[in-house]
Amino acid sequence: MTGKGKRERVALDRLADVLVDDILSASDEDILAEFKEAGGDPNQNAAEMRALFEKSVLASNKKRLAVAKAAVTASRRSPTAPAATPIDMAAARARLRAVVDTPGLPQKVTLAARKENELSDADILGMLEDLRELGVLPPDDSQDGKP
């Protein structure tokens, strides 16, 4: 309503706000008396209002279920790649060097890793994985340079 009737609309809105303030601050006795005076039955109203609330709970549950279903469907349709954890390759290389320098490792294990600076990142990670599987790689507390 941009012109005609706007002043009246605003006035009626203000009236509604003031009347609601009065209703909210009135005593229970006054409210029940006014409700009866207007032809209402407070107990019947209470029963109807409670039933309406339970209906609203059902509607809300259905809505939540629909949202959950939609989310599951969307997730199945476009599976997102697992969040990649950034790998600190410098730390991974340092870790491999530290393992290789550990005395007592089988020569076969260390030979391949000695030219660490010539290996690609993928080779480094693959080698660390192999060493872990062999039980040679100690646990990494920092989780840097996975695996």
Next chain:
Amino acid sequence: MNSGQIATTRSRDEIAAAIRSLTAADLARLKMVARKYAFGRPIESDDLLQEAYVRALDSRACPSHVDVVKFLAEAMRSIAHGEAEKVEHKVTLVPIAKTGGPKDEASSIKDEADDAETRMIAAQQAERCIAVHAAVIALFDDDPTAQLVLEGMMEEMTAEEMRELTGLDKTGYDSKRKLIRRRIDKQYPEGWKP
């Protein structure tokens, strides 16, 4: 709230439990509030109340310190204002950018038809607002003081300003407000529809 307090909101279950434990007086109060906010709106009071219940459960955060009846009343107010704005703003909508495709023409015709219909609805609603505004004031033609208080309420005057204007003391003023509320309720038990 001081810095030592933690702002908490009620969980969905807590809101549901609070609503289920409302007394008959609280529920009568809520019904009266719903009628007031449906007053002149394109929504029924029960629909307004049900939507407030759903929003209370699903989307609106209810701070723990806020009374649930007040919280639901505020939700109804917000919904009612939104409903009115839907009609008001629809009038000014224009078709969105055209792509030059064959569907453009059909879309435009439909939008214009909708627009014409909503213009007509808005115009009827405006006429009805003017009529009801006049009718509500006329309800107090026999009580010029109540009429003055009513008009003050519609103009956002404070209680002090109205008491000064009418010469009423606090008791007399409160009594007039109650009379106004009761007479409007009696005249429009279910509100009026635009």
